[in-house]
Amino acid sequence: MKIIKKSMLLCTIIFFMCNIITPKGALGITIQEEEELSREFMKVILNHYEFIKDPLIVDYVNSVAQKIVTALPPQPFSYHFYVIKDDTYNAFASPAGHIFVNSGLLEAMDSEEELACILAHEISHVTCRHISQKIERAEKISYATLAGIVAGIFLGTSGASEAANAITMGSVAAGQSLALAYSREDERQADQIGLTVLRKAGYNGKGLVSTLEKIRSKRWFDSRQIPTYLTTHPASEERMAYIDTWLEKNDEALDNIDPYPFERAHTRLAAVYGDESIALKQFKSAVENHPDNPLGQYGYGLILTRKGDRKNAEKHLKAALAKRAFDPYILKDLGHLYFLEGKYQEALSILDGAASINPNDPEIPFYLGRTQVELGRLTDAVDTFEALTSKYKNYPPAFRSLSETYWKLGKMDDYHFYLGVYYVKLANYKNADFHLKKALDSTSDLDKKTKIDELLKDIGREMSKSKKEERNRANKN
Numbered sequence: 413m414k415i416i417k418k419s420m421l422l423c424t425i426i427f428f429m430c431n432i433i434t435p436k437g438a439l440g441i442t443i444q445e446e447e448e449l450s451r452e453f454m455k456v457i458l459n460h461y462e463f464i465k466d467p468l469i470v471d472y473v474n475s476v477a478q479k480i481v482t483a484l485p486p487q488p489f490s491y492h493f494y495v496i497k498d499d500t501y502n503a504f505a506s507p508a509g510h511i512f513v514n515s516g517l518l519e520a521m522d523s524e525e526e527l528a529c530i531l532a533h534e535i536s537h538v539t540c541r542h543i544s545q546k547i548e549r550a551e552k553i554s555y556a557t558l559a560g561i562v563a564g565i566f567l568g569t570s571g572a573s574e575a576a577n578a579i580t581m582g583s584v585a586a587g588q589s590l591a592l593a594y595s596r597e598d599e600r601q602a603d604q605i606g607l608t609v610l611r612k613a614g615y616n617g618k619g620l621v622s623t624l625e626k627i628r629s630k631r632w633f634d635s636r637q638i639p640t641y642l643t644t645h646p647a648s649e650e651r652m653a654y655i656d657t658w659l660e661k662n663d664e665a666l667d668n669i670d671p672y673p674f675e676r677a678h679t680r681l682a683a684v685y686g687d688e689s690i691a692l693k694q695f696k697s698a699v700e701n702h703p704d705n706p707l708g709q710y711g712y713g714l715i716l717t718r719k720g721d722r723k724n725a726e727k728h729l730k731a732a733l734a735k736r737a738f739d740p741y742i743l744k745d746l747g748h749l750y751f752l753e754g755k756y757q758e759a760l761s762i763l764d765g766a767a768s769i770n771p772n773d774p775e776i777p778f779y780l781g782r783t784q785v786e787l788g789r790l791t792d793a794v795d796t797f798e799a800l801t802s803k804y805k806n807y808p809p810a811f812r813s814l815s816e817t818y819w820k821l822g823k824m825d826d827y828h829f830y831l832g833v834y835y836v837k838l839a840n841y842k843n844a845d846f847h848l849k850k851a852l853d854s855t856s857d858l859d860k861k862t863k864i865d866e867l868l869k870d871i872g873r874e875m876s877k878s879k880k881e882e883r884n885r886a887n888k889n
Contacts, residue, residue, distance in 0.1 A: 441544045443488045443508075449547070450508035457496075457512070464495040464515060464685055467773045468741045472677035473513065473531075476524060480532050483612040484539065491535065497685060501627050505534040507543050519681055520626055524674040525619035532606035532613070533620065539605060542598045599651055607658055614669070617662075621655055672707075676741065679707045683714035691715045699728065706735035710742055717745070722753055740770035748779050751786070759783045774804045778813065785817055793817045801830075808837040825855040829864065841871045841878075 441449070464470065470493075477493045489509035496502075499516035506512070511534045513527075521527055537543070594602075607617045683691050692715050698708030713728035729746045736742055747762035763780040770776065781796035797814035804810065815830035832847035845868065852864045 441547050446507045446541070446544045447489070450506055450510060453506045454510065457506075462497040464497050464681075466680065466684065467775055468680050469495055469677050471772075472673055473518075473527070475673070476528050477511065477531050477535075479613045480528060480535055480609055483609050484535070487539070489538065491538070493531070501630050503530050503534055505537045505543075507538075507547075509535075509538050511535060511538070515681060515685055517623075517627070519678070519686055520630075521623065521678070523619060523671065524669050525615055526623045527619070527674065528610060528613065528615045529606070529617060529620035530623055532610045532615075533602050536602040536605040536609070537594070537598065540598070540601050542594060542602070596651075600654065603651065603655055603658075607655070607662070611662065611664075616664070617655075617659055621652065621659070624652065624655075675707050676710070676739075679711040680714060680741070683711040684718060688715070688718065692719065703731075704735070706732040706739075706742075709735070710745075713749075714745065717749055717752075722749060725749055726753070738769055740766045740773065740776070743769070744773065744776050744779065747776075747783075751779055751783050754786075756783050756786045760787065774800060774807045774810065778807070778810055781810075781813060781817075785813070785820070790817055790821050794821070806837065808834055811837060825851050825857075825860075828854065829860060832864075832867070836867060836871065839874070841875050845871050845875075 473495060474493050477491065481487070481491050487509070491509040491511065494510070494512045495518060496512055496514050498514040500514055501517045501520060502512075502514040503517055504512050511531060513530065517530070518527065521530075603620070607620070610617045610620075683695060691711070695708060695712035695715050698705065699712045702708050709728045709732035713725045713732060716722075716725035716728065726746070726749055729742065729749060733739070733742050733746060743762055743766035747759045747766060750756070750759035750762060760780070760783050763776055763783060766773075767776045767780060777796050777800045781793045781800065784790070784793035784796060794814065794817050797810055797817060800807065800810040801814060811830050811834035815827050815834060818824075818826035818830065828847045828851035832844045832851055835841070835844035835847065848864050848867055848871070852861060852868070855861060855864075
């Protein structure tokens, strides 16, 4: 009964906060329209930016985000979370619940608390539908153009011109961009709701202040550019003072958060995706000063692998594993290193262990299947890749490896079929069409023929759509 009352109270608070400042009639576009705009927005982002898809990092960010989403009342959107590979300090929310954090900002953070606070703030902007409230002012602009404008705002000075100019059409449309920026009232609402939801999710909210201070300090250390986050989320003195006051009034002891998951994800982010020279110095120093710290050893092993020094990388990954024997991510990386070194039997043993501990990381069975291929265990590899493609339908490398394994077995219909599916996943429809038609000609499996026919129809529609879009662009130019 207490849980129900708390949930109802939180729902009332959010409804009140989201509507107290919003004037009547400013409810913005509909949920369906917002979702349509979101699809166009995602096209812009995907065309201009690289996403980090590393399971360790992405799964960790999602685990933190889901704690916050779970603390919300029922939402009209399904939330999705992404890490963009970009050094600038930025985080933003698109319409309809897509939340983005730049790797530069994530790498600058020191704790899960700070990550949770930034995610909660962005989620709160979506909850209050701050962007949709403003979009009705630009209702005569197409969603494709509007998506470019919104992307240009949130991508900031490092990517605004590229992203926005790719889709924005005409100076009148571009002039609408100023009307879509967050207001001081929007920021206050997002802070209020974010802090309330954070407490319900088990965080104290202090990470919001420390992260904003980091972002503001970046402005003074690098005077060439105002950090992107500050251009869309102003950290005014008034706002900072409000957050401090709220924290003082609502100070309470919360359960301690295990720091290891954050530190492990943070370590991998810096070692694998950060600046190579900085990471090499950082983790070399960490190992020299704290040799018993498994994550220092892990990070040094990762950066040495990245630099091609596999012999020393193996030594440090083993040292990390000695302290964290059941960490599936360290096991996976050591197994992958053995694979690269041609130590296939060792790789097989390590990856089998990792798979038994963490069955939800697609890279583990992917490396396992490749190892089985190298050992000549082709039937086992087919079973591994088939299971992987069945569970993770949007993991293209598995389809490619499965097709290659069937080619080694001489099963050309399956080779062409899975290679065709692989190209479908990459939206390379010309090659997909070629291989699927080859598979259709060579297979006698009626179920597979039906699947291929359906895929070819989908490809035909996508190719026709692309040609139509090209004609429209040509006509406009």
